[in-house]
Amino acid sequence: MANLKGVHFMLPTPFHDDGALDLDSFDALIDCAAQTHCVGVVCLGVMGEAARLTDAERALVTERVVREAEGRLTVTVGATGAATDAGVQRAREATDLGADALMVSPPPIPKQNLDAVSAYFHAVADASPLDLVVQDYPAQSGVFMSAAFIARLTEELPTAHWLKLEDPPTPPKVTAVRTLAGDRLGVFGGLGGVFLLEELARGACGAMTGFAYPEALVETQRLMDAGDADTAADHFFRWLPLIRYEAQEGITLSIRKEILQRRGILSSAKVRHPGAAIDAATRAEMHALVDRIAGEA
Amino acid sequence: MANLKGVHFMLPTPFHDDGALDLDSFDALIDCAAQTHCVGVVCLGVMGEAARLTDAERALVTERVVREAEGRLTVTVGATGAATDAGVQRAREATDLGADALMVSPPPIPKQNLDAVSAYFHAVADASPLDLVVQDYPAQSGVFMSAAFIARLTEELPTAHWLKLEDPPTPPKVTAVRTLAGDRLGVFGGLGGVFLLEELARGACGAMTGFAYPEALVETQRLMDAGDADTAADHFFRWLPLIRYEAQEGITLSIRKEILQRRGILSSAKVRHPGAAIDAATRAEMHALVDRIAGEA
Amino acid sequence: MANLKGVHFMLPTPFHDDGALDLDSFDALIDCAAQTHCVGVVCLGVMGEAARLTDAERALVTERVVREAEGRLTVTVGATGAATDAGVQRAREATDLGADALMVSPPPIPKQNLDAVSAYFHAVADASPLDLVVQDYPAQSGVFMSAAFIARLTEELPTAHWLKLEDPPTPPKVTAVRTLAGDRLGVFGGLGGVFLLEELARGACGAMTGFAYPEALVETQRLMDAGDADTAADHFFRWLPLIRYEAQEGITLSIRKEILQRRGILSSAKVRHPGAAIDAATRAEMHALVDRIAGEA
């Protein structure tokens, strides 16, 4: 069992301005994660635009991330498939390429059908010995999993030691899941980190999210772990205006890539179409807010 | 044309613990709005649990709010109907009962059909001489209205001088709507006020939302109007942890009512089933956050 | 316990051309149900445009239907509410006005939450001694109830002897529900009757639907009950072109009312806006098909 407790930097997939994959920029992203004391990185998630990559591009991304992170950070690879076979195949590929853990969300199903969801997770878990992070993100997957279902599913699956909980309101669901599953299931926050403070207070073991200043989340968790909830709150709330700003529905990724470009980590803020780009006023707002928040931090 | 510029307190509908309508508590709610220098109040919106009231209860609420607010605050009444006739009838009733303005959202339609939406708004506008606030809240209505459609619709309707914009990301949509409609359309923010600062900076004329400390929003707008964006930001960001906390998906209203009960404004935090109540840990989190934020404010 | 086995005519709500309620036309609708040997009528369902009626209109409809059907047909009244209190109140009103049974669908909830759905049904069932027909129509309610949940829920509720099953594909779900619940739960088909033949073959006890020629459904069930599945199929398939035509998504009700007007049962085919009206070509198609099908029947 991998030790994934802590903050994981959810990697965007870098593109050149023409939309071509920019593998080289992964190095700076991973350096950023290492320097900010993240415990790991996650690639090929929703915010990695995984759905906009070809199968070949997926493999290139995994290879590069694994190679660059090796010995420094754990690598969790998104292996969600549009069907069970695809999920199994992606799980195998990530395993073969050297991932440390898999992140898997329910497949698209036309109607709420938890038996089908369960069968899918079993098939994926059977296909790889790696730790499995179950992703609970109904706004993306269309599947609602109750705390009771999650507890039962992760008990059945020998490798499902982790949950990425992105079903708001997240603080009460952290409590509900932990009440049922106890310490055998590590719960990560996500959703840009907007409720990280409360998630940690409820017993979350870290976060998997792509906020462009992971150091803010790492320090929040360090202070919470040190028992200094009050200073943690001070710290977190200082960053909150920017965390909130980045987490805007529909343009999160574009804002995030703009910030990462400003930080010198990405060479381009390109998001593949029809992913939304931000307008000039939003870019200006972002810069002013970063000046204010990241300057004083 | 009514002058609605400013912050409007979106009123929850108070209930006794047994679920019965608590009309008396409207007085304290309206006092709160007046004392915090709101320009108006809004009743029978989504957060007023309008859909959970009988027709008779709706009329009682409007009567009480109009009587209590008279001479102190404008009263905007939600008149959205499940069909065009119902919208027309509600518009007439609110007009007869003395409302100053109507707030209307698109009706439920099975498929995106802007011709039907347009016909509905025309019928409602024809039924009353009052100012009309078009509510753009696709997460509730299921109808997406582009900035171009909104500009065209509000130009056609002689009384539609106002827009309540709740289609995230809201800051760029404020800009898009104002670019097309100019000053003839006043744009309000909503959604708990989480992006009020940016909405005002983009030219919004106020907010219609129910955050339990309306004074925080009023002061933010006062500072922005005074040209002191920097102090406005300081002020807004001091309140942001609580604004964000209250705005949690699915439990906003329950948190809000708990805060209002704590403030002595509501006698019960009751939300009608199946509206979600919060658990003890959430209540404790809320109290700690209010202590921290509203104490230092 | 009421004996509801058989075909129930789901009543549309008649309007005059100007949209006003046309109570008098209920008499002809109910005569039609009686003359075609339906066992009962159902009012205030989705196809009764219940959501487009005021509370006062709802009561007028129930009173008139009960008065007219008395001694001839059972009356099942839709009592679905937008919240639990509203459901309870509607259940009480229908009971007081003399209904024989209640039809109730889950309330609108933002997220799949079967605990809330269960609490709602319990509250409604506690409010009335009448037989309860649980309506399973996820395309309308947004709530998916598995066969296992339905079996458990209806076992808990002492009056829930009936299910109106409108979750396609319906034939396998009839089998799934009956396997779990056995004969204690009578299952009705709906959805315009398009799969009535198969639903009956799987053990359904009848149908609750508004196809404009209920005699076609009654005769199908009579033949099936008589053990003559082959003649039942001949009969049903002769009507199928029209059953299919009427059941078109979004315009079912408009087509149905046009046919009922042609039959002399309704004086107007008016559907309240934004309910869709049909175009001239659709009206012509309908007439040609009725000539062909109802002529040779």
Place this chain on the structure above:
Amino acid sequence: MANLKGVHFMLPTPFHDDGALDLDSFDALIDCAAQTHCVGVVCLGVMGEAARLTDAERALVTERVVREAEGRLTVTVGATGAATDAGVQRAREATDLGADALMVSPPPIPKQNLDAVSAYFHAVADASPLDLVVQDYPAQSGVFMSAAFIARLTEELPTAHWLKLEDPPTPPKVTAVRTLAGDRLGVFGGLGGVFLLEELARGACGAMTGFAYPEALVETQRLMDAGDADTAADHFFRWLPLIRYEAQEGITLSIRKEILQRRGILSSAKVRHPGAAIDAATRAEMHALVDRIAGEA
């Protein structure tokens, strides 16, 4: 410009019982299309389980279908991508592999945004000289395109001579689109053929659908083209019970593959998980219905 008027057999993707791609069975499928006088075949559509194939499998399918159909049938290849780049790449690949036409549906977008949809179609159309079939299937794509939008879009795109119309109710939309676009846009029915008769009467130029007896659709169109609407209706209605049965929501593909296996065209009825398999009772119903309908045909 390709001449695509007529019935196209929408090909399922055959799998072995273990889920592996069964390329050899494409030969029998294409023989079936040729022998039943279809004008073409379509691969990699929704019913071809395109979303459940790897990129490599997609290419293998296209190659095999093109090779086998060559000189006998036109080949239209589904090129819908989850993003614009993916759509462009799939359009190029299909073109390179010898397709005659492309079928493209809007990409997944979080919110109704017709500007983004338009940009996507322009990019795909720019990438290939082949005829473009715009697929209008909102239940799958989540995007609603009005007749006016479709007319405008297909006028702008030099190769978009065709529309696959699967937005019910389809007959009035055929009329609406043809009124605006005239003969420059050929309109195909889909959705299993349930409304083929009316679609043709409204001016549709054929159908692209996978009903397991394409000869029934071909003969319906032949009779309509010959001006014998009455015999066409007789013929179509004789098949309607089976057309309706196959078109059941959620299990269409499984029923279809079972019928094709019965006909000796597929060696296995395997659908990839989580695609639903049918139960024994459904299989028995299907066989009885095929005996009755296809026997007397």
